[in-house]
Amino acid sequence: MSITVRDPGNGGSRTRGKRSHLDLGRRGEDLAARYLTERGLIVLSRNWRCREGELDIVATDRSTLVVCEVKTRSGRRFGEPAEAVTEDKQARIRRITSRWLSEFQVGWCPIRFDVLSVDCPPGGEPTVRHIPGAF
Known part of the structure; x- marks a missing residue:
C-alpha cells in the first residue's frame, strides 16, 4: 500500500553530506510514525538503541507488537528503499528486538516485522509504502 503523506516540514535541509542524510532519515521516520498513528497504531519506541544497533519504530495495534524498519530515499539512484533491508539486516533487527523485549520485560506476544519505504522527492x-509482515 502506498500513500501520499502531508509533510508540514520545510522540506528538510538542502545542505550536502552526512547532515542532510541524517535530516532525510529523521524526516522519513517522522512521516512513518505519523502514518502508523493515523492508522490506529500506538508508537511505543522510536530510535531505541542497544549495543547491537537500533530499532526505528516499535508500535502495537493492541494485539501484536509491530517492529518497523524505515528506509527513506530522495531518489532511485540506490534503488527502492525497501531493497536496503537485506537478510543480514533482518537478522540484526530480530536480535535487537529480543533485547527490546528483555529491556521492557515484555513476555510472549505475537510480533510482526514491517518495512516502511518513504520516498521524499525534491520538490x-x-x-x-507500508509492507506489513515484510520478513
Whole structure:
C-alpha cells in the first residue's frame, strides 16, 4: 500500500553530506510514525538503541507488537528503499528486538516485522509504502 503523506516540514535541509542524510532519515521516520498513528497504531519506541544497533519504530495495534524498519530515499539512484533491508539486516533487527523485549520485560506476544519505504522527492510530496509482515 502506498500513500501520499502531508509533510508540514520545510522540506528538510538542502545542505550536502552526512547532515542532510541524517535530516532525510529523521524526516522519513517522522512521516512513518505519523502514518502508523493515523492508522490506529500506538508508537511505543522510536530510535531505541542497544549495543547491537537500533530499532526505528516499535508500535502495537493492541494485539501484536509491530517492529518497523524505515528506509527513506530522495531518489532511485540506490534503488527502492525497501531493497536496503537485506537478510543480514533482518537478522540484526530480530536480535535487537529480543533485547527490546528483555529491556521492557515484555513476555510472549505475537510480533510482526514491517518495512516502511518513504520516498521524499525534491520538490514533491513524500509517499509512504507500508509492507506489513515484510520478513
